[in-house]
Amino acid sequence: MQKNLSIEINSKNSDEKYDVVKFVGELDKVGHSDVDVELEKFVKSFTKKILVFDFAGLKFINSEGIGYLMEIHAFLMKNDKKLVIIGANSHVEDVFNTIGIQEIISIYANLTEFKSS
Amino acid sequence: MKIILKSLTRKLFLNFLLVSGVICGVYYYFYFTETESVHYYYLIGSISGLSVLFLFLYYFQAYRPLKITLRQMQALLAGKKYKRIYTNRIDEYGILAHFFNQVTAGLGEVSSDLKDRDRMLDELTIASQLQRDILPLKNSDVDGLQISAKNKAATEVGGDSFNFFTKKGKTYIYIGDVTGHGVSAGLIMTMVNSLMSVFTDMYSDAFDVVVNVNHYIKRHIKKAMFMTMVLLSWDNDKKTMSYVGAGHEHIIVYNAVTGLCDAIVSGGVALGMVPDNSKIIKEKKLALEEGDVAVLFTDGITEARNSQGELFGLENLKKAVVEYAQEYSADGINYHIAKDVSNFMEDHKQDDDMTLIVIKRTSKVSEKNSENISTIW
Numbered sequence: 395m396q397k398n399l400s401i402e403i404n405s406k407n408s409d410e411k412y413d414v415v416k417f418v419g420e421l422d423k424v425g426h427s428d429v430d431v432e433l434e435k436f437v438k439s440f441t442k443k444i445l446v447f448d449f450a451g452l453k454f455i456n457s458e459g460i461g462y463l464m465e466i467h468a469f470l471m472k473n474d475k476k477l478v479i480i481g482a483n484s485h486v487e488d489v490f491n492t493i494g495i496q497e498i499i500s501i502y503a504n505l506t507e508f509k510s511s
Numbered sequence: 512m513k514i515i516l517k518s519l520t521r522k523l524f525l526n527f528l529l530v531s532g533v534i535c536g537v538y539y540y541f542y543f544t545e546t547e548s549v550h551y552y553y554l555i556g557s558i559s560g561l562s563v564l565f566l567f568l569y570y571f572q573a574y575r576p577l578k579i580t581l582r583q584m585q586a587l588l589a590g591k592k593y594k595r596i597y598t599n600r601i602d603e604y605g606i607l608a609h610f611f612n613q614v615t616a617g618l619g620e621v622s623s624d625l626k627d628r629d630r631m632l633d634e635l636t637i638a639s640q641l642q643r644d645i646l647p648l649k650n651s652d653v654d655g656l657q658i659s660a661k662n663k664a665a666t667e668v669g670g671d672s673f674n675f676f677t678k679k680g681k682t683y684i685y686i687g688d689v690t691g692h693g694v695s696a697g698l699i700m701t702m703v704n705s706l707m708s709v710f711t712d713m714y715s716d717a718f719d720v721v722v723n724v725n726h727y728i729k730r731h732i733k734k735a736m737f738m739t740m741v742l743l744s745w746d747n748d749k750k751t752m753s754y755v756g757a758g759h760e761h762i763i764v765y766n767a768v769t770g771l772c773d774a775i776v777s778g779g780v781a782l783g784m785v786p787d788n789s790k791i792i793k794e795k796k797l798a799l800e801e802g803d804v805a806v807l808f809t810d811g812i813t814e815a816r817n818s819q820g821e822l823f824g825l826e827n828l829k830k831a832v833v834e835y836a837q838e839y840s841a842d843g844i845n846y847h848i849a850k851d852v853s854n855f856m857e858d859h860k861q862d863d864d865m866t867l868i869v870i871k872r873t874s875k876v877s878e879k880n881s882e883n884i885s886t887i888w
Binding site for chain 1: 688690691733734735736737739757758759760761776777778779780781784785791810814863
């Protein structure tokens, strides 16, 4: 059965500060259930300072998807870490702007912009 | 059943052999030891006695256990009360009784699960009814505005919320959407609705109401949950409208003069995301002239999907507002937009709660008073 959402974890980059998780598909309740076990395992064992979610392949997100992001954000903050989002398309960016998530989570256009910040 | 019939036949045959053997033995004994006239009486007596013994054995070994088992089976099949069959036998009857006991024990568990399910469904129905009772059941017009709200939960208990309050010369109209839907969202929605009722009494402007609702719910909901909201405040004397957004969907505003509509970003940040939202949210003016229409909605409408997986979207909603705003009252606009959404979805399942509020600025009193119109979609 085809998954609504898949993730690709790139934890082999040489930078010791961050890891990138690429999302492909739709982040809603159904999509989240496709990746929750893998994602939770990774987030709980994450040891670097910044976790970057690359949303370039993410086509859709709804308020439940934002809820999951908030949960991860809160967990990382509690452990003195940070969540960063890059590459959101116009729909995803609209949802972020509507809900006001940019007030809480740092959002960049791409990895280059994030690095230069 | 074949096994039972075989067993019955075998038992009957064995009993018959046993009784025949005993009769032959008795007859043989009397034939050689007693006089001819006496041994006939003994023979008849023996046959009668042994027949009774045969029937006795047959009754207790075969007929009675089978009758007990069949009676319980009939009770089970007829939906009547049945009992467990107690037996120490390890023959076919024992197996049959044991089989019956196992099946009925399983049925008992299923029945218990079904009862639990029925009980939970009953409780959900009560929760759903309680929630419906909390939300306004009828629409409510105020001087200068026609207001028409419709709400449809995706499950028994929804996470969408809306209400109208007239307090201290102001009418507050709010729409809210808790993350997801279901019981947890429903509980938060209920809590926020109560807070809105209390805080609109306590504070004199929409800004303070939203700041204090946020402050309260931030402490009481888990990290992954939040609620988006937009609160409109209508000054009943000055006939002016203002709004405070808390991360909610756009406000669609139709201009009766130009015949066009804008989607205004409500702004702010969703309730429950930050401990203090007072630096992020703002109370802004919303210009509404005679004939203008403001539409509030939850994402269940713009994210409604059809069977091809396409979204209804903001553009379709704006087009529908333009199409119906001039011609219809607030309730008519609401009805036609809801119909468009339903037509778009066709048979596709409703994924999220849907709420649509249409507010039309008008000095005319609607022919069909909104106060008599239900808020149920």
